[in-house]
Amino acid sequence: MIKRIIFILFSTFVIGGCTNAPNHLLDGKEKISKEADQLISDYIIQKYENIYAPSKKQFEVHRIYGTNEKQGTITVYLHSYLGSFTKETGDEDQSGHSVPALIKIKKEGSVYKVVEYREPRDGDYYISSLEKMFPEKYVKKEEQPSDVINDLEIQMDKKVHKWLKQEGGDSR
Template structure:
């Protein structure tokens, strides 16, 4: 191979990889998440999950954010959601809910922020491949390592529910 061809190929590889990396840089944690976005995430999940748990007095949602990326003005939020429905009569005993990873895509518009896409992994044998398709590799590995470990989210949920019960 001629030196010119090698240089040209290396140049193309560099340009292509630079464009890809710059368009979707991952930012770990909640750096890009304002309080407004954080509240919107919970409200969206509560609204979309409430139908499945209609016979409860109050629904709550807390989440762990692994990180974000932004492309063309759309922020992708990689998170683990913990949702539950509660009744005053049964106190802080959850009547139904879920704990699962999710990908939420958010865009800023004239009235604030709006959710433009929301995904959860598929069930059963499709869970791991669908999670790996939704999340960047490092976040899917983190989620798979923490599967079932939601003590931090349970504590946050208990605090919210107890504040509600004590009102």
């Protein structure tokens, strides 16, 4: 009987060790290369390029709360700020949004590819859909995201001012 129990426990460890990589939630953006980070911004800009009123330039900045890698796919939990700008209006964004999002990326060969993108639903479904998308500790950060939004606004201002300076516009 003891041999049987030891065999079952040993089998459980061996079989458990042979399954796919475990689900590991890592805070911050350690798992995200510069290439993958740029892919995220480019994807979000492209996704919304025909949604908002036309503008000269769109910028996206984001705060990555954490990542979770499983079977070669990296799930990224983030808060995104997208803004559209013109030289005439300077650093005042014409349209855009600030939302939490989940994006899944996978490396195929030497390039990353977006395989899924989600945002929480609007209105009464916002919190429940966010809770389905994000781990609890990141949901809590989204309940009062003022620090995140302030940081993203600073990042956005830097990008816009640099662009305006290059374009010869007012960088205020």
